[in-house]
Amino acid sequence: MSAQDEKISLDAMDLRILDAMQKDASRSVGDIATSVGLSQTPCWRRIKRMKDAGVIKSIVATLDRETVGLGFTSYAFVKLGMPSRENMEKFDRLVARWPEVIMCERVTGAVDYLIKVVTTDIKEYDAFLRDRLLNGDLVSDVQSRIVVATVKETTALPLPDL
Secondary structure: OOHHHOOOOOOHHHHHHHHHHHHOOOOOHHHHHHHHOOOHHHHHHHHHHHHHOOOOOOOOOOOOOOOOOOOEEEEEEEEEOOOOHHHHHHHHHHHHHOOOEEEEEEOOOOOOEEEEEEEOOHHHHHHHHHHHHOOOOOEEEEEEEEOOOOOOOOOOOOOOOO
């Protein structure tokens, strides 16, 4: 069993550390430790333990899409022609290779997947639809919803009350 397969229990201090890191993980361990009322070494050990266990999956920079030239966002509801296990696995592998898709969820109901796609503009989105998503017979239907305004966007999970 790997370290990430082990289930760890999180106490109130772990949750405070995670909350602080969700707000700004670029801060130093010392700064995070001070903000949660812990000394640096125990804080570092807790962070390392949570990384090793897979609680903290990665630490990344959140970019502003508009600033980097990706001003078009769409959600696409995707229906597979034949939603078999083999076709779902094939679609999963394809989506993993498409950088325009920043989120993909397998869902229940009338469609099989919900994907979030970011591109420079609607023309690039159209090319994505034609050249990637609808290229082949795997997908039978796509219904797009174009984002006109983002009201809230966060990667922070709603942790239990601290």
